[in-house]
Amino acid sequence: MKNIKGIFKKDIDKVFKFPRSLFSTLILPGLIIFIIYFIIGQVAASSIKKIQEHESRVCLIDVPDSFLEAAETAQEIQDFGKVIFSEEALDKLEELKEEVRKGNLEAVVVFDKGFDEKISENLKPNVMIYYDNTSNNSNAAFGKIQTILEIQKDNFLREKEIDPYLFSYAGDPVFASEKIGGMILAMILPVLILSFILSSALGIGTDAVAGEKERGTLAKLLLLPIPRNHIIIGKILSTTFLTILSALSSFIGIMASLPFLKTIFAGNEGEIIDVISYGASDVLLLLLVLLLLAALASSLLLLASTIAKTIKEASALAMPIFIGVMILPMVTMFSEKTDANPALYLIPFYNFILIIRDLLLFNLSTLNYLLTVGSAAATISVLVFILIRLFKSERILYTQ
Known part of the structure; x- marks a missing residue:
């Protein structure tokens, strides 16, 4: 019984004696649920009020x-x-x-x-x-x-x-027959795309640096005659490449499934509505969005991995990012407006949701697309700069 009590106390102390573990284990889950339902409630109430006042x-x-x-x-x-x-x-x-x-x-x-x-x-x-x-x-x-x-x-x-x-x-x-299909796709696809890409980046990014710290291989890598800038850039490229492969897999799956969605949408008297009418330019623009989203997600989660000392800690840091980004599609879920303020297309991750929605609803603006691409490129550049700076810090790179 004494041994059982000792093991129990040891495992409990891992949580209660470390504020970060205490927060991520006991406080964060309830806080996330509260935030999700608070946002859903506020967005739904705002949408209903706008409809009533219209x-x-x-x-x-x-x-x-x-x-x-x-x-x-x-x-x-x-x-x-x-x-x-x-x-x-x-x-x-x-x-x-x-x-x-x-x-x-x-x-x-x-x-x-x-x-x-x-x-x-x-x-x-x-x-x-x-x-x-x-x-x-x-x-x-x-x-x-x-x-x-x-x-x-x-x-x-x-x-x-x-x-x-x-x-x-x-x-x-x-x-318009394409409108109802586009609206349904615009509600479903942003959530699926974000979840696939972020979950892939979460697994790859958290292990890229924190995993090597935990296994002790990062210290050996740093002793090699290789500039640290090259090490972090190589990790950024490899993490982004693997996440992009995941994004491409998601993209191929989406494109392959679209023709089968025709049978879901029926118009008057039961005829099938031809909702899948996206051109080659729409497909290419969507592909570029997915690639930029993959690069942004991998860079951000690689930052969490670099700051953390272990994979568990990296996952704890990355999870609020994952949940926060996954909440964003809910903001547009209750809205049918597609003429959003151009300034919103400068907000990282949220701009991807808006631009994917615009593409699916045949309401793409060249200005908004360029703002999204420019904002993503600028954000990725800032994250890369921060990662390079962090890799020059001995305190960050060594777990002890």
């Missing part, structure tokens, strides 16, 4: 007076939101539907001509609502229109003692 732009065709009266009543409902109505002729319907697809309108509502008169004659008029079900704002507008139509039934039909279910309404989603 002024829905709705075009009406052959609108009856009863609907306009119901709309005035609906505006008095708390949290109903703002709706801006305009009126057009029926012959403009196709143009208006295209405006909905482009996001310039949230919805188009088409009433049967002589709607109120048909109601009075106990006929059954119809209402058709055209909206983009891939857009949060358009979906919100569709909900507002439904609310107004229900008020119209209560105010107009029941007052005339007419069956409130006399007329019906239906929604007809309109969207």
Whole structure:
């Protein structure tokens, strides 16, 4: 029993007597979970608030007076939101539907001509609502229109003692076929790409220097007549090369799987939507992004490996970086906007998520792409400079 107690105390002391181990073992897991869900909650709440505050732009065709009266009543409902109505002729319907697809309108509502008169004659008029079900704002507008139509039934039909279910309404989603596929891919791929590349860089980078320190081979390497600058540059290149190979593997897997995703997306009446329409230039631009991301991830994790004395310590230092970067896709997950501020494309890692999203949504800006590439190149250069400086420090390189 005494021996068991001694072993137990020895292993427990490894954690409680070292602040870094105590933090990484007991505090960091709970802190990371709190931060993840805090960010998700804040981003989701912000997105919902923006949708509620957005002024829905709705075009009406052959609108009856009863609907306009119901709309005035609906505006008095708390949290109903703002709706801006305009009126057009029926012959403009196709143009208006295209405006909905482009996001310039949230919805188009088409009433049967002589709607109120048909109601009075106990006929059954119809209402058709055209909206983009891939857009949060358009979906919100569709909900507002439904609310107004229900008020119209209560105010107009029941007052005339007419069956409130006399007329019906239906929604007809309109969207660009590549948009829905691109949106789904933009939600999935950034997370997958980041996780594959970072997990690969984590395994390779933490062992590159800290592993050699732990095994005692780094001290022997430093005794060789080789400039230390050459040693660290060689390690940067080898780590980056192996991570790039992993990135290329991920890239090939992504490209090979895209054709099979066609069967996932179905349009109206069950037809398959051809969402995979990326050109050779899109593929090459995405490949360059993956290569730069691999180089940045390997350089950053190699920095953690150089500072640490053991692989375990390097992993503990690298894990917050890994978790922090993996949180970033959640910031864009609830957003459908692709016209982000160009300054955001200067933020390392976050800019890669934005540019991958832009590529997948066919909304790539040359300026934003150049900002991303330039920012990545500058960040990698700074990390390489820091690594070279660290390799000149005896205190950093020797574990004792």
